[in-house]
Amino acid sequence: MPEFDLAFSSSLTDDAGAFKLLELPPDLCKLIEARLEASDPLRLCIKGHSGDDAVLCTDENTYSIRSVALSNSVLVVTPSDTDTVVISDQVNEILELTPAVPKLQKLTTLCENPPEEEEEASDAEIARGLRDQRILDVHGALRPIAPAFLSSILESILNLLVSQSMSPQSVPAEELAATLADESEISRTVSSQVMAWFGEVSSDGKWKMDIGLGILRQYKGQLLKKWKSAVGDTFENSVSLPLLSGNYLASSDMQLTYFPCSASPVDPTSRFTDLFLTRPRWKADEIVPFLSDIAVSTKERDKLLLKYGRATTDSQGVWYTKK
Template sequence: MATFEADLIFSDSLNSDANRYTLIELPLEIAAQFADSSDETSGERPGLVIRGLETDEAVICTPSTTYAVRSVQTSNTMLIVRPQEQEDNGADRMVDDTTVYTIEDCVSAYQELTPCQPRLDRLRHILEGTTYRGPVEEARTVFRRIRDNAEAELYSTERLLNTVQTSDAELLEGLKAIGALEIEGVWRLLDAAYLEEALKFLLASIIVEDMPMDRLRASECIVVMEEMDTPDAVVRHILEQFSDVRTDVAGEPTYNLSEKKVGRFFGEQLLANAEHRQTPMHAFLKSWREAVPEALSIDLTMLEGLYLIQDASTGAAIQYFPKAQLPLDSKARFETLFQTRKKWTHGDILPYISDLAPSTKKLDAILLKYARMSRVGQQVVYTSRYAVK
């Protein structure tokens, strides 16, 4: 190992309690980006952004990943030094030309970045106040704003990124997951009743017009939806939400209507709107079958992560219990789950925790951190490791 001698002197402005500098240990994947962008002519640098409101614990985001920031204490004090500028006349230069460094700061901690789940919990709450209910209601809303001289609380992509702790790519994935669409440069949620009405009209039109459900074209669907005065953006959004998108030989997207996505939507609507959010199983299955076109099949597996069966021995009732309304934090998620049920089978709990880790191995580690595993006959059962309030 190469060594060299240097003289250290304390800066006149040094204040050991000021912490003028903060050290950040970069993960290899981020450090590699800095190394790859060393070409001064390219003008490009890795996009690292600190995101969070004043009351949030800050996260650092790349264009595709979110990192939690954690302070790590060290046993040794680290010195931040810089070479001292020498006077031109060399009057103060050391006789042996030993390099002189000025100590600018002393630190005993550094910031560590670890990949974490994007903090999208406030995304739906933000957009719920901007629900789109169709052109007629939209015109009324705009009129009321003008009359009352009120500003619209609408969110562009940039404004969402300044509010939600997530990377750019993860934000777009989160928006897609909650069914948001961009209308005139701002993101909106479709009112559930309006979406249900539009989807029913589109499905009825597809059947009446004998359109191929596996090769739908946006242009043709837009034409049949003109009778309902549905905006083009909404029609395309419905096709993207309830179909698997393909591209034909001419490069034009075609839409293969998804039984699972359509069935899941109508099933969730019935569960969410049921009295006390609980329905006798036989009544639910009957209503669900009536809501979905006969050409499309239904199956309870379509509703994974949306329901619990009460009195499993008889299957007496089905209760609405959506994963989307659970906390994103792992500890809070498990607390909510065990407050709802003291015991969970592996098959029942898995849909509600599958997003907490990127791999099965890490998910198993999280599961065993918060739950005790036992066997009841041939079945694996999980109970809380901690007292449930």
């Protein structure tokens, strides 16, 4: 077994704390290994507002960072030209990463006050947040779109599809954007983003429409009848309650009331307080959609239900009440 002499680095005092050990969760470890094999660099970024806990972000996901003390110290050593190993630093903790829900609740405030620090979310999660909260990027400036204006755009799109006999599954995106600009004075910058919010544009420039909730955001009362009226006879058969999951409450006689998950508090304690003030008793399949944005997985969601709710079962299934 080889033997080495140990020596302390001449800059040990100055370099103390310069090294950190990071424990990678399995999914992130596999991603890094795959990107290394493909010679495709992976960007890792640590973000955090002053006073908040820092998070680590990839292009797609966000991870919380937690410091865990090590029972045994770990020495950071480097070889030298001789048979001497130089001790450069001592590590007494490990940084543990766990998947985290991105903090996107401040996006709407960015429209008026650009931040000095980055949002605590990955680029992909920020993009999804801007889409879900209907915030436009107009020449680099963030602008929330008024619900009434958005509904007007969507209704104009539906009317054009009907009048020009376009298939909602294969709409020429450029042609639609040009027509909206000419006939309705809706800029291409706006219409292109609205199309991305409510469907997908393929590489050949065809838009596959998926308009569900968007038309209904301006309505605060009962929804189903207004929804069918707004989309017209041509699209009435496309009306489906699953499209509204997490955005409505249904009464015993199936009257629907607009109740968007996005308007609820993001803190789990406040979210459950809000939900149980709205309804003291929830069926399991009704409360689950209102937790999707505060839990990173079904396992974490079930943990939240166990922590804040009390489950009971009857002939109608599982119900949750406040614990």
